[in-house]
Amino acid sequence: MEILLIGGLWLDGTAWDAVAPALEALGHRPRPVTLPGQGDGHSSATLDEQVAAVLAAVDTAAEKPLLVAHSAACTLGWLATDARPERVAKLVLIGGFPNEDGQPYADFFEMRDGAMPFPGWGPFEGADSADLDEELRQRIEADAIPVPEQVARGVVRLSDERRYEVPVVVVCTEFTPEQAREWIAAGEAPELTRAKNVEFVDIDSGHWPMFTRPAELARLLGAVAAGQ
Template identity: 30%
Template sequence: MTEFVMVAGAWLGSWAWDDVVPPLRAAGHGAHPLTLSGLAEKQGVPAGQQTHVQDIVDEVELRDLRDVVLVGHSYSGIPVGQAAERIGDRLAHVVFVDSNVPTDGESFVSNWWEGPAKLEVSIAGNGGFWAPLTASDCAGQGLTDEHIARIVGGSTPHPGATLSEPAVLARPLGELPVTYVKCLLDGAEPSDDVARLLTGEHWRLVEMDTGHWPMFSQPGELARILLEAAGG
């Protein structure tokens, strides 16, 4: 029995996995969608990036989970990648879903595609939080109007400190057993750092013909990929 611990990206909570959890449990596995501190029902809880790493480690250790597959989507790939090395032999596999990955000493902001300054200004102008997406930001990602309404309606401001604090890695990320899921509507190729890691023997690439939020647009296919990553 595999235990899936699933962490959605910026602005989202455990609710984002509602359509992925049932097929995992129907296959006889544990499924543990996790809300990170400061988001969704945990709004108001102070959080930095290491808080989010500890959230994930605590979920695994306090539940005494074994044979764990950690799943990180978008921003949450950064804390998931750090938590993966901290749970030791409890880890079976990591699945990064169209996600960022941690680089030791670097933050989410430092690799922001429009430049760090633009994101820093945006966060500072929103009281220290990253403002949630609007409906127009979700266009072209394979989502229905209902999906977009769910994402926009359920999102909460994302704590800025989690984006600006640097990652801390004790060993190379390429040593972890990883499946990287690239969602093609969000760009045909992985980022350069991910592409380098995919040249190693422990990383495998899987492509999905959908956008950046496959837990909404193709939950059944995403669940199938997760089950395959866990060995069936």
């Protein structure tokens, strides 16, 4: 199965370098998506351009792909699903939940010179980063790409309620499936509250399992792709 991989904030396609070969070994066709403004040198990219990049990958897939989105990009995956509900086989959300219509995409941290740089590890202390050793922390921070302001502050626009028909799998990273179910039931992730088919799988990791648990993540995604 073709598996489209979308990294979260500050990440480019190389974030999946340890996951993609493991997926290939399982017989799948992984395709990391390079997002405008996050790996192509386009520092003035917009949210619409990032959505367009994901849609181009969906549209050129030979079959309905498995769409995998990480962290803040869970909203990006949801936007693509809203735009192509008939083309996405299933949406996997790693460590995040989609924002609602009208909300900013990811206006979380200070902007500098038209972009949102990685804020350091302070905001992520605790369960988010507990499984990152010092070498990984330094590598991730060194490779982090400032997210263009027009991406981070772009406004989410959703229009096709057929998105709620697309099966969703929530990969629970620094939180448990029980917590995720409670949040959704309480209306803290309204888009998933309305989704018709939501499953939960656990992975023993912090917020970045593509770096800390790549083989386990690949096996999990392979099982989802195989319908297991």
